[in-house]
Amino acid sequence: MDFSYSEEQQMLQSSVSKFVQQDYDFHRRCKLVSSDTGFSLENWRLFAELGWLMVPFNEQDGGLGGSAVDLMVLMEEFGRGLVVEPFLATAVLSGGLIADSASEAQKRELLGLLMEGQLQLAFAFAESQSRYNLADITTNAKKEGDAYILNGHKAVVLNAEAADKLLVTVRTSGVQYDREGVTLLMVDADSEGVSRQCYRTVDGHRAAEVKFKNVKVPEANRIGVEGTALPAIEKSIDRATLALCAEAVGAMEKIYKKTVEYTKTREQFGVAIGKFQALQHRMVDMFTEYEQARSILLMAVLQWDSNKGAAPKAVSAAKSRIGKAARLIGQEAIQIHGGIGVTEELDVSHFFKRLTTIQYLFGSTDFHTLRFAEH
Structure with missing residues (x-):
């Protein structure tokens, strides 16, 4: 091929x-x-x-x-x-x-x-209790005339601070865990009743806790058919997961190469530490993990394109394997660099923080391992 x-x-x-x-x-x-x-x-x-x-x-x-x-x-x-x-x-x-x-x-x-x-847009789908279950939604919207009245709380909404509009998952029927009854509404970020508590995440990105109190949303702002949004939401999260895996592979390549270069200049006992066999073995492990991660990423993106965006098992396989690789490569890079590896002044620490965050975005490594097994 x-x-x-x-x-x-x-x-x-x-x-x-x-x-x-x-x-x-x-x-x-x-x-x-x-x-x-x-x-x-x-x-x-x-x-x-x-x-x-x-x-x-x-x-x-x-x-x-x-x-x-x-x-x-x-x-x-x-x-x-x-x-x-x-x-x-x-x-x-x-x-x-x-x-x-x-x-x-x-x-x-x-x-x-x-x-x-x-x-600028932000997708508000996660709630503090949902634990990667996209159907676990307590935020609700009740129909009143030609509008919805929205109440609830969304957690860790990426880009909410800069967003002009928020795409919000709400429950319009059913109970908390039902797959049916999930609706997608588009809300102007400056609407009355919308409050955002914004913060910087550990990896340098921005997110917010977003609360909705009696927010009036016109029916024309509904995206798709009422109560049937979950399959499209799952597909969008899977697509974003693939993109995140690709970002992780790029970051892993950079951090392992920086680590190899560092061992050529850092000396101990008058010798570059890259000459120590124990460290050579560890850097070979980093390289192997990176190559395996990139291979499974290629598999997943090719399956996604050939199956018209329906490849949940391949996505979970990639996220699980790449999450494990990100952890090993990130931790080894920090350990080989030593104390300087965790300082703000060195880019290695920022790569490590991003790779650590990626392991938990859109489903942790353990979550996707179990999801892979279920398909």
Whole structure:
């Protein structure tokens, strides 16, 4: 089988790689993370100009094709650069939901603005008690005339601070764990009754606790058919999980190579520590884990594209295996670097924090291992 990239994919990889190398060095990233917005609006506009925000969408929706392989190419490069702009939250997760579930009129209105870089989105689906169960929803919306009255609390909503609109999973019928009765509503982030408690996560990204108190949402803001949103939500989370796995693979490649380079310059007893056989064995283990992680990522994205976005077992296999690799590579990198590896001044610590966070986003390693076994 030919695993080489197409000409278009090579161009995409080259453009993102050049951006990361020339305009996204570690010190600039640190400044962005500590800024008020947490990312660069100028970079976001650049993403739009270069067409990167069109990558997750098919041509019918105005995108560039929407293949998982294209998304993998882009996200791997983002992982190598530790990019903090909310591409995953806005374009992949929220944008994917709109592309799959919204009406043609809603797609024309929202996706065009998103791909032009003029719309920030956040997907509010997790609750404090849900533990990766997407059907565990207590946030409710009751119909009153031509509107819904929304009440509830969503946890760890990525990009909620910058979002213009929130996509919110609500229960319109049934009880807490029912698969039926889940509806998707689009809420203006500045609506009366919406409160956001924003914070910076350990890996430098932004999230928020979002509370809704008697928020009035017009019926026209419902995405899809009432009570039937869960399958589309599961598909969108799986797509975002694949993108996250690709980001992890890119970050793992960077951190293990940095570790190898460090052992060539760090001396102990007058000898570069890279000459110690015990450390050589550990670095070979890091390389092996990385190669296995990238192989299973390729398997998953190819299955996703060949099965038209229905590959839950392959996604869970990738997330489980890549989560284990991320843990080993991240911890070994820190241990080989020693105390300096956990300082804020060294980029290795930031790669480690991102890889640690990725292990728990959209389902932990253990969760996806069990999910794989159930399919």
